[in-house]
Amino acid sequence: MNNVRLSKTLLSAGTLALVAATTAMPLVAKAETGIVRHAEGDFPISTSIEVPAGASTIYLSGMGAPVQDKTAPPKSLEAYGDTQTQTLASLQRIEAELKKLNLTMGDVVQMHIYMVADPRTKQLDFAGMMKAYTQYFGTAKQPNLPVRSAFAVAQLANPGWLIEIEVTAVRAPKK
Template sequence: MNKALTHALKNAVSALLIPAAVGLLAAPSAMAAAKAPKAADIVRHKIPNSDFPIALAVTVPPTATIHFISGQVPAVIDTTAAPDSLAAFGDTKTQSETVLKKIKEILEGMKLEMSDVVKMTVFLVGDPAKGGKGDTKGFMEAYTQYFGGAQPNLPARAVVQVAGLSNPGWLVEIEVVAAKK
């Protein structure tokens, strides 16, 4: 090949290969920047193909502050009843309502809202009026007043039946974890 043609080919190849090589070298850092998590929001993962009002999982970024709220128990609704009786605290729905109201008030005192709850654990005692089974229906009637309707931020949640709580009149105890960026 003559010198002029060889020189022209080298210049053409250089013109094509050098920018391509620079692009390849820059691509990993550009891809990393595109994939690098920003100060992410709290992500609530929905249960696929379900409208049940709990999250499948909740992802809390390291930039969020996490608040652990101790288990809350029912408020007395009938002061004339024995203080260790179901009559003093009501059925599962009523007890759940008073517990969730307490949790809401605690959160508000911390400048948080029910929508900041990311995890909930519910302890239900078997209701004698329900054959000793936990009244999940009654609990859900109270729960959906706070989660799943107008307030769409759902927590990850567990509901377990326990043999008893420290007061024989209690059918419900609820603890929550809240998080806020």
């Protein structure tokens, strides 16, 4: 019995701490949809997102770039392009898939970006990824920022890919 009371007390204290922490964050946007995006600083990602009850969650599989140069050897870096080119092409594919579901990039709430070092430089091209990413997120036309993580990985399924992106989108509840 005492353990139950103690658990309830800890839960209440933890809940209060969480509420205090989230309400202290600057509010980026509360859309008419009820989705609330919080951010800190100038980096173009949200630090947290609140999704209202009744919303549908849509998970898109990871997508890499389609072939950019059909004359290049299959599954080669030359066939797919550099990180910026691949990021832009991957985001275009994601945008097309979302459109099929009557969603937009503004409905994306979470993004995971898996990156491989460019074999020519042995470095991740984070700056190249960001150049493409910021064409879709944090613009005047599309200000909604997802929460996002970027990961360095040893390799991706396609040896020509430098990047693969998966997203989660939300369809707001109908009013």
